[in-house]
Amino acid sequence: MAKAKTVYSCTQCGSQFPKWTGQCQDCGDWNTLEEEAAPQKSSLSSSPKAARFEGFAPKANVQKLQKVSLKGTPRFPSGLIELDRVLGGGLVPGSVILLGGDPGIGKSTLILQSLALLSDTKNTLYVTGEESAEQIALRATRLGVQDCDLSLLADNQLESILEVSLEHKPEVLVIDSIQTLYTETLQSAPGSVAQVRETASRLVRFGKQTQTIVILVGHVTKEGALAGPRVLEHMVDTVLYFEGEQNSTFRLIRAIKNRFGAVNEIGVFAMTDMGLKEVSNPSAMFIKRAQEDATGSVVLVSQEGTRPLLVEVQSLVDQSSLANPRRVTVGLDNQRLAMLLAVVNRHAGFSLYDQDVFVNVIGGVKVHEPAADLAILLSVLSSFKNRRLDSDLAVFGEVGLTGEIRPVQRGLDRIKEVEKLGFRRLIMPKGNQSGVKSSKLEIVSVNTLEEAIRYAFD
Structure with missing residues (x-):
């Protein structure tokens, strides 16, 4: 043999x-x-119907750039406003979307709620390779969408799925999940690199040639990769991450790649007993304080895509008993904290070399933009000096290595969000002050870190 x-x-x-x-x-x-x-040398598909879509696409013609028609991209809503925000306005026919996240984070719940709303006006097909149709029906009953006109298929063989899709002709096809699919042309087990790459490639080809919206659900591995090989992210049009802490009710959906819209947009959901609920004003939920007189707390005006977001930054500074004091961050860049502590030592005269410094962003939000620098330092100094910052104060600004406060993007949008939530004072870079007027908000524009510290604690 x-x-x-x-x-x-x-x-x-x-x-x-x-x-x-x-x-x-x-x-x-x-x-x-x-x-x-190794892959077998066999026909691409056991189904003659599915094989029609396994060949090459029609030959494309060469066009001059100035003669290309600039028609608007057709879209239709997904049924969830927060999801549409991340997608760039809605679903695009023929697009392929990869939705990733940790197991149990709520990916299937999000997909089922969206498909239940879409099924009223669109032909949808939900293919599940991990659960039975009865399990999906139980989840739909819990979510209150059991009466929707949604078609289910419990299968994980690619050839069979393509054949059913050709007969059913769905406008939206969901595969939950891509790790469970396998094709007869390969001998490797489902979830292997070859199976994931081959099944995803043929589903992408099917979606493009039939103008079907294909949504692939993938788990995040322990290395942080979506569904195993990173090549999968290059094959699709949109990559969405569904993230959140397991012990938190908040869930964030973030776009890291989008050929039909902007990236770094976020949608905010709250996990409840009845499924995911959209959060239209997340800033009001992230800045709820249990103690108004607590030290080490400050409100940061962050920006996620086009959405300004107010979050609370908390710090704890304590005398260290270790030779190398700890620098721990949650939701922030740990290396940037070390750099900021060096800046405040050199240009503001606060030595924290013998102190343990812990910084946390409340609500499980991850902030990686430079505009958080000033808020981090004021929060750390508030804990170090044991002096409370005013509860009606908001802060944003980038801190340079020379101690200057540098302007950030979308300053006007941040100011409007601070006004809307009823804050009274704002510390911001002087470079963002141009053309800014407010009758409800006391705006303090600063050029240096020393000016910001003087105003915050005087």
């Missing part, structure tokens, strides 16, 4: 090699090659 041939596939980039090596020669990552069965 002939021995089955094997290849070694990289779990990061998907490249294949005949022999194992410690480092992938294409992407350079170490210890990412896994053994799997």
Whole structure:
């Protein structure tokens, strides 16, 4: 009996090699090659109907750039306003969307709620490879959408799914999840690099040729990759991350790639007993304080895409008993905190070399923009000096290495959000002051870190 041939596939980039090596020669990552069965030389599909869509697309014609028609991209709403915000205005026919997140975060709940609303006006098909139709029906009953006109298919064979899709002709096709699918043309197990890459490639081709919206659900691995190989993110049009802390009711959906809209937009949901509820004004929920006189707390005016977001930053500074004091951040960049502590030591005269510093963003929000610098330092100094900052004060601004406060983008949008939520005072960079007028808000524009500290604590 002939021995089955094997290849070694990289779990990061998907490249294949005949022999194992410690480092992938294409992407350079170490210890990412896994053994799997080599693909068989067989027909692309066991179904003649599905095989119609496995060939090459019609030959494209060369066009002059100035003669290309600039028609608006057709869209229709997904049924959830927060999801439409992240998608750039709605769903685009023929687009392929990858929705990723940790197991149990609520991806299937989000998809089911959206499809239940879409099924009233669109032909939808929900393919589940992880759960049975009865389990989906139980979840729909819990969410109160059991009477929707949604079609279900419990299968994980790609050829069968394509054949049913050709007969059903859905406008929106959901695959939950991509790790459970397999194709008969490969011998490897479902979830392997080869299976994920091949099944996703054929689903992308099917969506493009039939103008079907294909939504692929994928788990995030322990390395942080979506559904295994990173090549999957390059194949799709939109990549969405559904994230949040398991012990928090808030869920954030974030776009990190979008060919039909802006990236870094976020949608905010709250997980309840009846499913996900949209949060139209997340700032009001993230800045609820239990103690108005607590030290080490300040309100940061952050920006996520086009949406200004007010979040509370809390710090704790305490005498360290270690040779190397700890610098711990939650929701912030740990390396940037170390840099800011050096800046405040050099340009403001506060030495924290023997102090443990802990900084946390309340609500499980992750903030990585430079505009959080000033809020972080004022929060740290409030805890260090044991002096409370006013509860009606909001802050934003980037701190440079020379101690200057640099302007940030979308300053006017941040100011409007602060006014809307009833704050009385705002510390901001002087570079963002141009053309800003407010009758309800006392705006203090600063050029240096020393000016900001003087105003905040005087």
